[in-house]
Amino acid sequence: MSEIISRDQLLEHWLGHRRVTRRTIEAFPDDNSFSTYSIGGMRTFATLVNEFLSMSVPTLVGIVSEEWPMERKEAPTTRAGALERWDADTKQIEALWPQISEGRFQETATAFGQWTMPVWGLLWYIIDNEIHHRGQGFVYLRALGVEPPQFPDRS
Amino acid sequence: MSEIISRDQLLEHWLGHRRVTRRTIEAFPDDNSFSTYSIGGMRTFATLVNEFLSMSVPTLVGIVSEEWPMERKEAPTTRAGALERWDADTKQIEALWPQISEGRFQETATAFGQWTMPVWGLLWYIIDNEIHHRGQGFVYLRALGVEPPQFPDRS
Numbered sequence: 001m002s003e004i005i006s007r008d009q010l011l012e013h014w015l016g017h018r019r020v021t022r023r024t025i026e027a028f029p030d031d032n033s034f035s036t037y038s039i040g041g042m043r044t045f046a047t048l049v050n051e052f053l054s055m056s057v058p059t060l061v062g063i064v065s066e067e068w069p070m071e072r073k074e075a076p077t078t079r080a081g082a083l084e085r086w087d088a089d090t091k092q093i094e095a096l097w098p099q100i101s102e103g104r105f106q107e108t109a110t111a112f113g114q115w116t117m118p119v120w121g122l123l124w125y126i127i128d129n130e131i132h133h134r135g136q137g138f139v140y141l142r143a144l145g146v147e148p149p150q151f152p153d154r155s
Numbered sequence: 156m157s158e159i160i161s162r163d164q165l166l167e168h169w170l171g172h173r174r175v176t177r178r179t180i181e182a183f184p185d186d187n188s189f190s191t192y193s194i195g196g197m198r199t200f201a202t203l204v205n206e207f208l209s210m211s212v213p214t215l216v217g218i219v220s221e222e223w224p225m226e227r228k229e230a231p232t233t234r235a236g237a238l239e240r241w242d243a244d245t246k247q248i249e250a251l252w253p254q255i256s257e258g259r260f261q262e263t264a265t266a267f268g269q270w271t272m273p274v275w276g277l278l279w280y281i282i283d284n285e286i287h288h289r290g291q292g293f294v295y296l297r298a299l300g301v302e303p304p305q306f307p308d309r310s
Binding site: 152 | 157158159160161162164165168172194195196197257258260261273275276279280283284286287288289290291293294295296297298299300306307
């Protein structure tokens with residue numbers, strides 16, 4: 001059997017997306033629009049980032065330990081506060097990733113007692129959800145007159 | 156070696172996202188906002204859908220045949236026109252997918268003479284780009300007072 005994507009490639013793919021999201025947080029203006037601006041009644045980018053933070057490490061912890069403690073934190077109110085949590089989480093992701101056991105990606109798990117799917121599906125849901133809502137952050141930036149980061153640049 | 160995601164799972168994952176994008180096209184109002192509305196100087200959703208259409212099947216053809224004919228079509232102006240092309244492309248994707256040879260996903264390819272990366276990376280770029288810009292379409296819909304499709308529902 002030839003693999004589609006390796007474990008190392010998937011981690012690097014995810015971290016690349018996280019770097020784009022980090023630059024999106026940084027791109028918000030020096031006013032408080034990061035935590036106050038939205039369009040059409042949607043959530044602020046600070047609240048969306050809080051959702052990313054609430055999903056990534058807790059889900060990885062669950063995948064590794066099979067315990068799913070729900071973690072609810074207040075949304076960051078500043079870019080600096082968000083970036084601090086972001087960087088701490090990136091380190092945790094890098095530490096947790098090698099602890100995912102061989103074969104675990106194809107096992108079925110129920111995350112936080114609610115979402116039952118293969119482990120690969122849980123991981124993709126986190127990544128896809130971040131891409132989806134970060135795209136919305138790009139629109140907020142454009143509407144604020146700010147050039148968003150380059151989507152293809154994952155460096 | 157245990158795989159992360161199988162070939163069938165990746166196709167189904169992609170097709171699930173395409174169903175969400177299809178519902179996003181359908182969700183635009185009965186006026187011409189699908190092909191005229193945008194925020195902050197961004198592209199209309201019709202133009203973004205045209206980008207999805209210009210990438211998906213042509214890239215798959217290139218992956219399978221190693222020939223990369225660039226295809227430039229006018230953006231669809233109506234939802235019906237977009238959906239017709241969308242459904243035709245879905246059939247082509249389903250037909251091309253089994254023609255990707257064993258081991259091809261880990262080979263390096265240069266798409267359209269320009270983008271050099273592993274074949275898996277080309278495929279993920281197409282899917283991620285669709286998620287990214289569809290998220291922007293969700294903001295357009297919200298700004299137009301329309302409820303977008305459910306992101307987690309891939310049925």
